[in-house]
Amino acid sequence: MKIALIAHDRLKPAFVAWVKKHEAVFALHQMVATGTTGSQIKAASPGLDIQLVKSGPLGGDQQIGAMIADGSVDAVIFMADPLTPMPHDVDVKALVRLSTLYNIPMACNEATAELMVSWLARMVSH
Numbered sequence: 082m083k084i085a086l087i088a089h090d091r092l093k094p095a096f097v098a099w100v101k102k103h104e105a106v107f108a109l110h111q112m113v114a115t116g117t118t119g120s121q122i123k124a125a126s127p128g129l130d131i132q133l134v135k136s137g138p139l140g141g142d143q144q145i146g147a148m149i150a151d152g153s154v155d156a157v158i159f160m161a162d163p164l165t166p167m168p169h170d171v172d173v174k175a176l177v178r179l180s181t182l183y184n185i186p187m188a189c190n191e192a193t194a195e196l197m198v199s200w201l202a203r204m205v206s207h
Protein backbone atom coordinates (compact mmCIF):
# COMPACT_ATOMS: atom_id res chain seq x y z
CA MET A 82 0.00 0.00 0.00
CA LYS A 83 1.10 3.56 -0.62
CA ILE A 84 -0.04 6.01 2.04
CA ALA A 85 0.05 9.80 1.73
CA LEU A 86 1.03 11.61 4.95
CA ILE A 87 0.31 15.32 5.34
CA ALA A 88 0.01 17.63 8.35
CA HIS A 89 -0.40 21.36 8.72
CA ASP A 90 2.22 23.21 10.76
CA ARG A 91 0.40 23.47 14.11
CA LEU A 92 -0.32 19.72 14.03
CA LYS A 93 3.08 18.51 12.78
CA PRO A 94 4.80 17.84 16.14
CA ALA A 95 1.97 15.58 17.35
CA PHE A 96 1.69 13.90 13.95
CA VAL A 97 5.42 13.17 13.67
CA ALA A 98 5.32 11.63 17.16
CA TRP A 99 2.21 9.64 16.22
CA VAL A 100 3.87 8.21 13.09
CA LYS A 101 6.91 7.29 15.17
CA LYS A 102 4.67 5.49 17.66
CA HIS A 103 3.28 3.44 14.76
CA GLU A 104 6.63 3.07 12.95
CA ALA A 105 6.42 -0.73 12.88
CA VAL A 106 3.15 -0.57 10.92
CA PHE A 107 4.32 2.15 8.54
CA ALA A 108 7.49 0.13 7.88
CA LEU A 109 5.26 -2.44 6.12
CA HIS A 110 4.16 0.18 3.58
CA GLN A 111 5.40 2.89 1.27
CA MET A 112 4.66 6.52 1.99
CA VAL A 113 4.52 9.77 0.10
CA ALA A 114 4.47 13.04 2.02
CA THR A 115 4.39 16.76 1.40
CA GLY A 116 7.85 18.29 1.77
CA THR A 117 7.94 19.66 5.28
CA THR A 118 5.81 16.94 6.85
CA GLY A 119 7.89 14.23 5.18
CA SER A 120 11.23 15.80 6.14
CA GLN A 121 10.20 15.96 9.78
CA ILE A 122 8.93 12.36 9.76
CA LYS A 123 12.17 11.17 8.13
CA ALA A 124 14.22 12.98 10.78
CA ALA A 125 12.26 11.27 13.56
CA SER A 126 11.87 7.87 11.85
CA PRO A 127 14.82 7.51 9.44
CA GLY A 128 14.03 3.88 8.59
CA LEU A 129 10.73 4.65 6.84
CA ASP A 130 10.41 4.60 3.04
CA ILE A 131 8.98 8.06 2.31
CA GLN A 132 8.86 9.78 -1.07
CA LEU A 133 8.83 13.55 -0.75
CA VAL A 134 6.90 15.89 -3.03
CA LYS A 135 6.87 19.69 -2.83
CA SER A 136 5.70 21.50 0.25
CA GLY A 137 1.91 21.72 0.40
CA PRO A 138 1.59 25.47 -0.24
CA LEU A 139 4.01 25.15 -3.19
CA GLY A 140 2.02 22.46 -5.02
CA GLY A 141 2.64 19.34 -2.92
CA ASP A 142 -1.06 18.83 -2.18
CA GLN A 143 -1.74 19.01 -5.91
CA GLN A 144 1.03 16.48 -6.64
CA ILE A 145 -0.53 14.04 -4.18
CA GLY A 146 -3.93 14.77 -5.72
CA ALA A 147 -2.53 13.76 -9.11
CA MET A 148 -1.25 10.49 -7.59
CA ILE A 149 -4.74 9.79 -6.25
CA ALA A 150 -6.19 10.43 -9.71
CA ASP A 151 -3.72 8.06 -11.39
CA GLY A 152 -4.28 5.34 -8.80
CA SER A 153 -0.83 5.37 -7.21
CA VAL A 154 -1.94 6.42 -3.71
CA ASP A 155 -4.13 3.97 -1.76
CA ALA A 156 -4.95 5.99 1.37
CA VAL A 157 -4.42 9.45 2.85
CA ILE A 158 -3.75 10.62 6.39
CA PHE A 159 -4.20 14.37 6.40
CA MET A 160 -3.99 16.30 9.65
CA ALA A 161 -5.61 19.47 8.35
CA ASP A 162 -5.73 22.42 10.76
CA PRO A 163 -9.36 23.50 11.24
CA LEU A 164 -8.40 26.72 13.10
CA THR A 165 -5.84 28.39 10.83
CA PRO A 166 -6.57 30.11 7.50
CA MET A 167 -4.39 28.72 4.69
CA PRO A 168 -3.27 30.53 1.51
CA HIS A 169 -3.59 27.21 -0.34
CA ASP A 170 -7.04 26.35 1.00
CA VAL A 171 -8.26 25.49 -2.50
CA ASP A 172 -5.52 22.83 -2.77
CA VAL A 173 -6.53 21.39 0.61
CA LYS A 174 -10.16 21.20 -0.52
CA ALA A 175 -9.10 19.61 -3.82
CA LEU A 176 -7.27 16.85 -1.97
CA VAL A 177 -10.34 16.06 0.12
CA ARG A 178 -12.47 16.17 -3.03
CA LEU A 179 -10.21 13.78 -4.97
CA SER A 180 -10.04 11.30 -2.08
CA THR A 181 -13.82 11.34 -2.01
CA LEU A 182 -14.16 11.07 -5.79
CA TYR A 183 -11.75 8.13 -6.06
CA ASN A 184 -13.16 6.51 -2.92
CA ILE A 185 -9.90 6.00 -1.09
CA PRO A 186 -9.69 5.95 2.71
CA MET A 187 -8.86 9.39 4.11
CA ALA A 188 -8.23 10.12 7.79
CA CYS A 189 -8.44 13.77 8.82
CA ASN A 190 -8.06 13.42 12.59
CA GLU A 191 -6.22 11.18 15.01
CA ALA A 192 -9.27 9.10 15.90
CA THR A 193 -9.76 8.06 12.27
CA ALA A 194 -6.02 7.71 11.72
CA GLU A 195 -5.96 5.17 14.59
CA LEU A 196 -8.63 3.14 12.79
CA MET A 197 -6.61 3.35 9.60
CA VAL A 198 -3.40 2.19 11.24
CA SER A 199 -5.23 -0.87 12.63
CA TRP A 200 -6.28 -1.66 9.07
CA LEU A 201 -2.77 -1.02 7.71
CA ALA A 202 -1.32 -3.38 10.31
CA ARG A 203 -3.29 -6.18 8.69
CA MET A 204 -2.25 -5.32 5.13
CA VAL A 205 0.89 -6.52 3.39
CA SER A 206 2.80 -3.98 1.33
CA HIS A 207 2.88 -4.38 -2.44
Ligand SMILES: O=C(CO)COP(=O)(O)O
Pocket residue numbers: 087088089090114115116117118119135136137138141142169173
Ligand atom coordinates in the same frame (compact mmCIF):
# COMPACT_ATOMS: atom_id res chain seq x y z
O1 LIG B 1 0.39 22.49 3.66
C1 LIG B 1 0.34 21.28 3.73
C2 LIG B 1 -0.86 20.58 3.33
O2 LIG B 1 -1.89 21.41 2.90
C3 LIG B 1 1.48 20.50 4.21
O3 LIG B 1 2.66 20.83 3.52
P1 LIG B 1 4.06 20.67 4.22
O4 LIG B 1 4.15 19.27 4.71
O5 LIG B 1 5.08 20.94 3.16
O6 LIG B 1 4.09 21.66 5.35
